[in-house]
Amino acid sequence: MYKKFRQALPFLLPGMAGLLLFYGIPFIGGIWYSVTDGSVKNEFVGLNNYTSVWQNPMFQLGLRNALELSLICAPLLFLLSFLLAAGLHRMRPAGAFFRSSVLMPYLMPSSAVLIIWLLWFDYGGPVNRILTALGGQRIDWLLGAELRIPVILLFLWKNLGFCVIVFLSALQSIPESLYEYATLEGASFRKQTFSITLPLVVPSAFLVAILSFVSAFRIFKEIYFIGGAYPKDPLYTLQNYMSNMYNKLNYQNVTAAAYMFALIVFLLFGLLFLSQRTALKRLNGEG
Amino acid sequence: MKKIFALILAAMMLLTCVPAMAGAGDQTIVHADNNSYYNNEYIQNVVSAADNQLYAFVRGNNAEILRVYSLDSGEHTDYILRDYNDGDDSSLLDWYEITDEGISLKEDAVREITEEERYNTAAWFAWNGSIYAIQWKNEYNPETESQSIEGGFVKKVKLEDGKVSLEDTTDIPRLDWTEMIQEYGEGWQDSKQLESTTVCGNTLIGRSWDTNGYPTLEVFDLTTGFHRELEVDENATLYISGDSILASIEDYEENSISYTISQVDPENGEQKELLSCTIEGDGNYMYGMVYDAEKDTLYYIMNGEIWAMPSLQPDAAAAVCDCPTTGNMFFLQDGRMLIWDSSTIVIRNIDPATRGTETRMIVNAYAYGGGLEEAIFDFANAHGDVTVVVKRGGNRQTILQDMMNRESETDIYTMDYDWSEFSALLNRGYLTDMSGNAKIAADNAALYPYIREALVKDGQVVAVPLGISGGAISIDRKAWKEIGGTEEELPKTWNQFIEWLETLPEKVKDQNIGIFDSYTSDSEFIHRVMTQILNEYEARLENAGGEFSFNTPELRELLERVQKVDAEALGLKAHSDMEEGYYDYEGEYKEPLIQIYNESTMQTWGGSSYSPLLLSFEENEQPILPISLTVAFINPYSTKAELAAEYLAIAGRKLWQDALYSLYSDMTEPVISPYYEENHERSVKQLEDVKTLLNAAKTEQEIHDWTETLKSYEEMMENEEEYKWIVSPENIADYQARTPCMRVAAYSFVSDMVKDEKSAEAFWSMLDGFSRGDVSAAELLDNIDSKVQMMRLEGN
Structure with a gap:
């Protein structure tokens, strides 16, 4: 194994070097910004920046909104993408058109997608017309807290395709023969799902869960494009806080907020990782 | 050869200690500072002959002068070209x-225009060591009441006894x-002027404009007199210097300018594209281009420096020396570059190899502040080895990153005081203490208190003001009195x-007066008043401390009242009547009583008869007028x-004087116009003559006519007094x-709410909506307040 690793090293080094140079070093270097006061003397202030940021009501609002949005969007994305992937998997070999076209929103530029969304959810747009046709009242989607709904829908629409592809490839990689053997042995659909499908799909599911949360945490440009730097309270995310701090040239607060959020995300992913291991053990009948 | 010339000249300059020299070979021939502009003397043209002299054609208030400068000593000699006051000593009594x-009226009262006075000069140029003028003659035929032009007369300049004479040659x-x-109407003609004239061999080339205002290239053969007019692209800017005839077409983008530069062949007008390039960055304009075909190098002025682009490769372009002015450029015989504009003539050695070592001081002027270019000349007199480069524009958001990187390339920055970037620098102690400089300390002490306290932090002087402005709703107090108004009747609160x-x-x-300007619309009025109220209210909140909120019943009620003003009764135009942004003006024009925006700082030149209405939000409360300040400060990491x-x-x-008087409390001496004394003396004499003639009048008609004349002279003198x-x-x-x-x-x-494009769009849209009555005061203030509260809670 050692020999194999040594052989692989030349191939890994360029990528690792890039990762170190553009991610690792800045990540570590940013810590210095977060523990100094940013004045001309640039004095060390310990964890004061972290304390003040943590206590800042706008940081708290942004963090709360970021977590809320991700807890809404990520599970929805996960569930919908799995269901859609399962459906597309059943449609084989037909449905090639749907399998291709499901990725299209992911490939479209965000600004173009946003413009379409703005037209759809405009006060006089098609969505409101449908609502009024169904007997409801028009809603000002683009102003106020109602903007959350178009943002969530946009997130789902844009990211669904990629997650579907991941699930689909996981489903398609399960050998058909396993299902055939199971059927021959008299296993029910439920048994097959829990004994064959899920254990083999869990690693991909974990990946999709990670991707969903990462994408959800990154919801910002849609809100910024429509609501600006200071949208209504329910839409003000942590990214807004960090962006505004950056524009105010307060790099200390930006880095402190970013590291605290990174810590929260690491904890979350740690939790997901543990959940994955537990789920796999249970599905494989271990422990 | 040019290098040898440059070296010899550089040595001579060093020995003779010509003032204002930075790099070896640099010279300042003349510079008139801002306030000497009031003497109304400006340079119209500069010509260089092969005699180590410069010929500057200067138009002053009283005369046209040919000023001959010696390149060796920098001294000059004036020769009068035309004296405007000739014959102006006549009295009315000489006419009647x-x-x-x-x-x-005496038979010989009307002086015949002399033959010389019929001639006007279209251009000056140097050829074969002599200076020439091209003149045209104006002929008026009183019988047919028509006028005609004859032109193309070339006269040789002779300088003698302090006068210029133009001799036939x-x-x-x-x-x-x-x-x-050019023909104008029936029987009227005018002659085109020729600018930026240059001589290439035996061909004279100059720039002019056609009747549509598009540039043309005029080419004259000096041996045959033959003329060719060459058309160039209507969007082209022509740069003519020696054998460099360039047409530049510029395409402006948001943060860059694309140039297509072509060389024009004067023989046939053919344009050969030399290069296409895009210059990035706000404020990076290319001025005064000259192409040296021998070196295949393009020279141009950009951002306070002369740049050289060898082989016409934009990537190879580099700054070669500082340049304190933008204007016309041409090569001197010795290879140096002469740059001139209406107030300045400087020479620069553009050969980096012979410039010697010099210290560069960089000024990054993110905000427009006065005095920076003006200071270069006096500063250079004291520090001949230091060049100052003033760069205008640029991205100010990089400044804090520069601070954190301890960037030392820039020595001085300018910013507006209310920018968030400046606020960040001020709060974090990035502004260098300048109290050690005695003059800065003394000037700071002389500032008005409200300015001084803004520029002193912890007892240290941290910035120098370079610009000041403020707006307010203003009233013509004289007109108010004339319509029977009193000072007590004027409002004290909003x-x-x-x-x-x-x-x-x-x-x-x-009355012969309107309330507002005839072109002011109802939405403009509301927009302007609302903006002024918001600015003053914010200043009031800052000043008072305590709760910081715009969404208060007091402000809501006030804005609602503003929105409900009877626009029609006040003579304001309905914004819906605007077509393509303009109103059709009808009726008699009346001077307005109120200006919805007028400068609240000092105004000069009689400035304005309008003065600000000082309005507070509550009775017996001091009003607050917010003032914008542009300041300069030193980079804490500067090595100089x-x-x-x-x-x-x-x-x-x-x-400029209005800024000086607005900033400094020691500027208390009134300044009279330089023309006043002379004009007043003449007017007094003429008034006396009219009174004499009125006393001598016999018939009723004569008495009436001279009484009217006396009235008009008295009005003229009143005007003179008003504008003195x-x-x-x-x-x-x-x-x-x-x-x-x-x-x-x-x-x-x-202001910070409009920093990003999206927020700005939403904000202005909301203000426009309020101005039009589509958005209520409550909605507007709620929107502003929610954002302001978020900004305050975020902190800085």
């Missing part, structure tokens, strides 16, 4: 004859001037202002902090009286 029958035949004559507006229609009825302070000490007092001041005692007193109400506008939440 008083007899027992009455007054009659056979050196150059008369030039074909037919195409240079609510009183709304009530007072309602009384005005009756007040101005049957002392030099930078010296430079700023000069720049701080090199501002550049800075009047009343303006000074008026301004000093309102300085206690003024506050330097610091970081503004409302």
Whole structure:
């Protein structure tokens, strides 16, 4: 194994070097910004920046909104993408058109997608017309807290395709023969799902869960494009806080907020990782 | 050869200690600072002959002068070209004859225009070591009441006894001037002027414009007089210098300019594209281009420096020396570059190899501040080995990153005081203490208190003001008195202002005065008043401390009242009547009583008869007038902090007079117009003559005519008195009286709301909606307040 690793090293080094140079070093270097006061003397202030940021009501609002949005969007994305992937998997070999076209929103530029969304959810747009046709009242989607709904829908629409592809490839990689053997042995659909499908799909599911949360945490440009730097309270995310701090040239607060959020995300992913291991053990009948 | 010339010249310059020299070979021939502009003398053209002299054609208030500069010594000699005051000593009594029958015009009263006076000069140029003028003649035929032009007369310049005489010469035949004559209406003609003339061999080339205002290239053969007019692209800017004839087409983008530069062949007008390039960055304009075909290098002025682009490769372009002005450029015989504009002639050695070592001081002027270019000349006199480069524009958001990187390339920055970037620098102690410079300290002490306290932090002087401005709703107090208004009737609060507006229609009825300017619309009025109220309210909140909120019943009620003002009664146009942004103006124009936006700082040149209405939000509360300040400060990481302070000490007092008087409390001396004494003396004499003639008048008609004449002369003298001041005692007193109400506008939440494009669009859209009555005061203030509260909670 050692020999194999040594052989692989030349191939890994360029990528690792890039990762170190553009991610690792800045990540570590940013810590210095977060523990100094940013004045001309640039004095060390310990964890004061972290304390003040943590206590800042706008940081708290942004963090709360970021977590809320991700807890809404990520599970929805996960569930919908799995269901859609399962459906597309059943449609084989037909449905090639749907399998291709499901990725299209992911490939479209965000600004173009946003413009379409703005037209759809405009006060006089098609969505409101449908609502009024169904007997409801028009809603000002683009102003106020109602903007959350178009943002969530946009997130789902844009990211669904990629997650579907991941699930689909996981489903398609399960050998058909396993299902055939199971059927021959008299296993029910439920048994097959829990004994064959899920254990083999869990690693991909974990990946999709990670991707969903990462994408959800990154919801910002849609809100910024429509609501600006200071949208209504329910839409003000942590990214807004960090962006505004950056524009105010307060790099200390930006880095402190970013590291605290990174810590929260690491904890979350740690939790997901543990959940994955537990789920796999249970599905494989271990422990 | 040129290098040898440059070296010899550089040595001579060093020995003779010509002032204002930075790199070896640099020279300042002349520079008139901002305030000497009032003497109304400006340079029209500069020509260089092969005699180590420069010929500058200067138009002054009283004369046209040919000023000959010696390149060796920098000294100059003036020769009068035309004296405007010739014959102006005549008296009215010389024109009229008083007899027992009455007054009659003398037969010889009307002086014949001399032959010389019929001639006008279209251009000057140097050829074969001599200076020539191209003239055209104006002929008026009183019988047909028509006028005609003849042109193309080439005269040789002779300098003698302090005068310029233009002599006929056979050196150059008369030039074909037919195409240079333009027709205007029936029987009227005018001649085109020729600018940026240059001689290439025996061909004279100059720039002119056709009747549509598009540039043309005029080419004259000096041996035959033949003329060719070459058309160039209507969007092209022509740069003519020696054998470099360039046409530049510029395409402006948001943060860049694309140039397509072509060389024009004067033989046939063919344009050969030399290069296409895009210059990035705000403020990076290419001026005064010259192409040296021998070196295949393009020279141009950009951002305070002369740049060289060898082989026409944009990537290879580099700055070769500083350049304190933008203007016309041409090569001198010795290879140096001469740059001139209406007030300045400088020479620069553009060969980096022979410039020697020099210290560069960089000024990054993110905000427009005066005095920076002006200070270069005085500073260079004291520090001949230091060049100052003033770069205008640029991205100010990089400044804090520069601070954190301890960037030392820039020595001085300028910013507006209310920018968030400046606020961040000020709060974090990035501004260098300049108290050690005695002049800066003294000037700081001389500032008005409200400005001084803004520029001192923890007892240290941290910035120097370079610009000041402020807006306010203003009233013509003289007109107000004329319509029977008193000072006591004027409003003291914003609510009183709304009530007072309602009384005005009756007040101005049957008067020769309007309430607002005829072109002001209802939405413009509301927009302007609302903006002023918001700015003053924010300043009030900052000043008072305590709860910081716009969404208060007091402000809501006030804005609602503003929105409900009876626009029609006040004579305001309905915004819906605007077509393509314009109104069709009908009816008699009336001077307005109120200006919805007028400068609240000192104004010069009689400035304005309008002075600000000082309005508070509550009775017996001091009003607050927010003032914008542009300041300069030293980079804490600059290695030339002392030099930078010296430079700023000069720049701080090199501002235009209105800025100086607005900033410094020691500027209390009124300034009379330089033309006043002379004009007044003449007017007094003429008035006396008219009175004499009126006394001698016999018939009723004569008495009536001379009485009318006397009235018009008296009105003229009243006007002279009104406009005799550049800075009047009343303006000074008026301004000093309102300085206690003024506050330097610091970081503004409302201004910061429009920093990003999306927020700005939403904000202005909401303000427009409010102006049009589509958005209520409550909605507007709720929107502003929610954002402001978020900004405040975020902190800084």
